[in-house]
Amino acid sequence: MTASSTGSMNDSLVLSISLLAISISVYTLIRSHQERTLEKGISQPNDLKPDLPSPPSPPFPISQSSIRSRESFCTGNRGSGISGISETSTHRFNSAMRDSSFRNSSKGNNVDHHFGYDAAGNLVEEKEGSQTRRSRIPSSEFGLTDSLRRSSSADTLHSRHNAEIMPRTVTLIRHGESEGNVDPDLFQTKPDNAMRLTELGWIQARLAGTALRDQITNSAGETSIHFIVSPYVRTMETFHGIASAWCDPEQTFSHIKDRDERLAIWYDRLAEMGLTWHEDPRIREQDFGNYQDAEQIRKAKSERWEFGTFYYRFMNGESASDVFDRVSTFLDSLWRGFYHPHRSQNYVLVTHGISIRVLLSRYFRYTVDQFNMMKNPKNCEMIVLGHDGLGKLELDGRYTLEPGEEKDVTGCTQKLLRYKFYKTLDVGPKKHFKKRLIRMAFNESGQTHED
Numbered sequence: 059m060t061a062s063s064t065g066s067m068n069d070s071l072v073l074s075i076s077l078l079a080i081s082i083s084v085y086t087l088i089r090s091h092q093e094r095t096l097e098k099g100i101s102q103p104n105d106l107k108p109d110l111p112s113p114p115s116p117p118f119p120i121s122q123s124s125i126r127s128r129e130s131f132c133t134g135n136r137g138s139g140i141s142g143i144s145e146t147s148t149h150r151f152n153s154a155m156r157d158s159s160f161r162n163s164s165k166g167n168n169v170d171h172h173f174g175y176d177a178a179g180n181l182v183e184e185k186e187g188s189q190t191r192r193s194r195i196p197s198s199e200f201g202l203t204d205s206l207r208r209s210s211s212a213d214t215l216h217s218r219h220n221a222e223i224m225p226r227t228v229t230l231i232r233h234g235e236s237e238g239n240v241d242p243d244l245f246q247t248k249p250d251n252a253m254r255l256t257e258l259g260w261i262q263a264r265l266a267g268t269a270l271r272d273q274i275t276n277s278a279g280e281t282s283i284h285f286i287v288s289p290y291v292r293t294m295e296t297f298h299g300i301a302s303a304w305c306d307p308e309q310t311f312s313h314i315k316d317r318d319e320r321l322a323i324w325y326d327r328l329a330e331m332g333l334t335w336h337e338d339p340r341i342r343e344q345d346f347g348n349y350q351d352a353e354q355i356r357k358a359k360s361e362r363w364e365f366g367t368f369y370y371r372f373m374n375g376e377s378a379s380d381v382f383d384r385v386s387t388f389l390d391s392l393w394r395g396f397y398h399p400h401r402s403q404n405y406v407l408v409t410h411g412i413s414i415r416v417l418l419s420r421y422f423r424y425t426v427d428q429f430n431m432m433k434n435p436k437n438c439e440m441i442v443l444g445h446d447g448l449g450k451l452e453l454d455g456r457y458t459l460e461p462g463e464e465k466d467v468t469g470c471t472q473k474l475l476r477y478k479f480y481k482t483l484d485v486g487p488k489k490h491f492k493k494r495l496i497r498m499a500f501n502e503s504g505q506t507h508e509d
Contacts, residue, residue, distance in 0.1 A: 169422050172453050173431060174482040220449025223396040226280075228405045228443045228451055230414045231266060232435040234259030234299065236292040239437065245350035250343060255295045262438035262459055262475070263299025269457070269477055270440070271303040274404055284402035285335035286392070288342045288409045296438070297335065297408045304333050334402065340388040341417075343410040344381050347374040363492060368426045378412060378429070385416045411435050418483070421451065430491040433484045441483070455481045 314320040362370035371377035411434030443451040
C-alpha cells in the first residue's frame with residue numbers, strides 16, 4: 059500500500075467522523091428545540107381543531123330577565139323593534155333526525171348535542187328555563203383552572219398556554235336583511251357584493267349591537283371587542299349598525315359635514331372605547347357567479363340537492379367545499395392573532411350564512427352530513443362560542459331574532475323583535491337534505507330504510 063493511498067483513507071475516515079459528529083450535533087439541537095417548544099406549550103395553527111366541547115350552555119353571563127333596547131326604531135308597517143333575549147325556546151327538530159347516519163359518534167369527537175342529541179344519541183327537547191349559565195373566568199386569570207396551574211405535564215402545559223391566549227367569546231353573526239334577500243331578481247343587474255341592507259336590516263343590526271354590547275359590558279372581565287367583517291356592503295353596513303350601539307355617529311358626529319372625515323373620527327372614537335375591527339375577504343359570501351340569472355340560479359339550487367350540497371359548484375362560482383378551503387386559512391390566521399399581547403377578549407365575525415356553517419364545521423370537525431343538516435342562520439342571528447377555561451372554544455348556543463307583540467303603557471299593542479335563545483343549532487327536516495349511502499362491505503346493497 060502506497061503512502062498516497064494510506065493518506066487518502068485517513069482523509070476519508072476523518073471526513074466520515076466529522077460528518078457523524080455534525081449529524082449528532084444537529085439531532086441534539088433539534089431534540090432540544092422540540093423539548094423547549096413542548097415545555098412552552100406552543101401550538102401550531104392546525105391546533106385550531108380541538109377535541110370537542112362539553113355540553114353547551116347560554117353564551118353570556120346575563121341576568122334571567124329580558125334585556126330591552128334603550129330605544130325603539132320605527133319600521134312603518136313592520137312595527138317597531140325592541141332588543142331582548144328571552145329564555146323561551148322551542149323544540150326545533152324533526153324526530154326523524156334520530157337516524158344514526160347523521161350522527162358523528164367517533165371517540166372524542168361526538169358533537170350530537172350541537173344538533174339536539176344527548177350522549178346516547180337521543181333527540182332532546184329543549185325546555186323553558188332548563189338552560190344553565192356558565193360562570194365565565196375573568197380575563198385577569200387567563201381562564202386557567204386550579205388543576206391547570208398545579209399540573210406540569212406536557213399536555214397540560216399545552217392546554218395552559220392555549221388557555222392563556224384564548225379570548226372569552228367568539229361570536230358569529232350573519233348580516234341583516236339585504237336587498238337580495240327581499241328581491242332575488244336584483245342579482246341579475248346588481249353585484250352580490252354591492253347588496254345593501256334594507257330598513258329592517260338596519261333595525262336588526264342595531265338590535266344585535268345593543269344586545270351584544272349589554273352582554274359584554276354587564277359581564278365580568280375585560281370588555282374589549284374586535285370585529286372581523288366580510289367586505290361585502292351588507293356585512294359592512296351590519297357592522298356599522300352594530301357599532302352604533304357603542305357610539306352612534308348620527309347623534310355624535312352629525313355636525314361634521316365631510317363624510318370621510320366623519321367616518322375616520324367615528325372609527326377613532328370606537329377604538330378609544332375598546333372596539334376595533336378589520337375586514338377579511340376570506341369570510342365573504344359563497345360566490346354564485348357574477349350577474350346571476352334568477353331562473354338559472356333556482357335550477358342550479360335544485361340540482362345542487364341531487365348532486366350533493368357540499369360539493370356542488372355553481373357556474374363561475376364556488377362550492378361549499380371551496381368556501382371550506384379558504385375559511386380554513388382564515389381560522390389559522392385567527393388563531394395566530396390570539397398570540398398578540400394586546401388582543402381583545404371578545405371577537406365577533408360579521409359574515410354570511412354559508413360562511414358560518416363552514417366555520418363551525420371546520421372548527422368542530424362536523425361531518426359532511428352534519429354540515430348538510432344545518433340551516434343557514436337567520437338575519438342577525440348570533441352563534442356564540444365560549445372559552446371553556448381549558449384553551450378550547452365550545453358551542454354556547456344561538457340567539458335568533460323573532461317577531462312578537464307587547465302592550466305599551468297606554469295599552470296599545472306594539473310589534474317588536476326579540477332575541478330568543480336556543481342551546482343547539484337549527485337543523486332542517488330530513489326531507490330537505492340528502493344523506494350519503496356508504497357501504498360497510500362490497501356485498502352490501504347500500505340501500506337504507508326510511509324511519
